[in-house]
Amino acid sequence: MDIRKVKKLIEMLESSELEEIEIHEGEESVRLVKNKTETIVTQVQPNQTDKEGKKTESEQSEEKSPVIENPEGEVITSPMVGTFYAAASPGAKPFISVGDEIQEGDVVCIVEAMKMMNEIKSDYSGKVISVLAENSEPVEFGQALFVVA
Incomplete structure (x- = not known):
């Protein structure tokens, strides 16, 4: 089979909705199949570890974001x-720390979302009891x- 015919078949396959073409010409045959991409979905069971004893992603995220059942404040x-930032720039003093007195409307942190830095302001006045997020996480x-009381 002539290479020009094969190239033409490839072009036809690419421009059509067909998934494959098979041509027989005498003793020669050509079969062309479009690449199929497969989506692989994996599920991780909670509280399982991998072969090396490392914690799963879901277990790690549970540790990083503590759940407050009955907050005092x-x-x-x-x-x-987005991404949490405690300060305006690396090395700068955090906006607030545990023990600080804050007023409603004070900037408490920055959350970066889609390359935009968004100042997060407090809806409450009071003393900072707890900082629950980690910088750059x-x-x-x-x-x-x-938590503010």
Whole structure:
């Protein structure tokens, strides 16, 4: 079979919705199949470890974002998914620390989302009881960041 015919068949296959073409010409035959991409979905069972004894991603994320059942005070939560920053720049003093007195409207942190730095302001006045997020770590929508009493 002539190479020009094979090239033409490849072009026809690429431009069509067909998944494969098979041509027989005498004793020669050519079969062309489009590459199929497969989506592989894996599920990790909670509280399992891998072969080396490392914790699974879900277990690690549970440790990083503590759940506060009955907080002693008001909880400031993340209004968006993004990356939590406690300070305006690396090496700078954090906006707030445990023990600080804050007022409603004070900037308490920054959450970076889609390359935009978003100042997060407090909805409450009071003393910072707890800082629940780690600097430069991802945060989820509604995740508790601070407790203020």
